[in-house]
Amino acid sequence: MTLAAMLATDADALTCDMAETYGVLDWHTLPLPLAAVLAAGLRETSRIRMKMSGAKADPETMLLASITDRVGLLVWQNTEDARHGRGCPPSVFNLLMGIESGQSGPVTGYATPEEYEAARARILGGETHGH
Numbered sequence: 001m002t003l004a005a006m007l008a009t010d011a012d013a014l015t016c017d018m019a020e021t022y023g024v025l026d027w028h029t030l031p032l033p034l035a036a037v038l039a040a041g042l043r044e045t046s047r048i049r050m051k052m053s054g055a056k057a058d059p060e061t062m063l064l065a066s067i068t069d070r071v072g073l074l075v076w077q078n079t080e081d082a083r084h085g086r087g088c089p090p091s092v093f094n095l096l097m098g099i100e101s102g103q104s105g106p107v108t109g110y111a112t113p114e115e116y117e118a119a120r121a122r123i124l125g126g127e128t129h130g131h
Helices: 003-022 032-040 047-053 059-076 092-097 113-123
Strands: none
Touching: 003 032, 003 047, 059 092
16 A cells, blocks of 8 residues: 555545554654655554545454444343344344345254255255266
């Protein structure tokens, strides 16, 4: 990532990152090679690098959201609502990522490996990829 690309993406984010990371409030006064080195050295979770990569949240936040979702599902599975297939807790991870609930479609379970293989064959048009 070059300094020019960062500036073209979001100059304000770059300015905030330079101030936060290096204490440089007016990085424009730095020699250009130094400004470029400092910009290249910004951490992966800096505003500008996350914006350039399209990340919606930093990896730690995504991991914590995923853990929260799993714990919520474990607790929900032991409720009366779960036995009736209702009231599943919303996904914090999906909320952070901007994924609408239910976007992935219905979940289907199978009682036996044979049921699974038959459904898989129907979906793949008779192919079982080596099975």
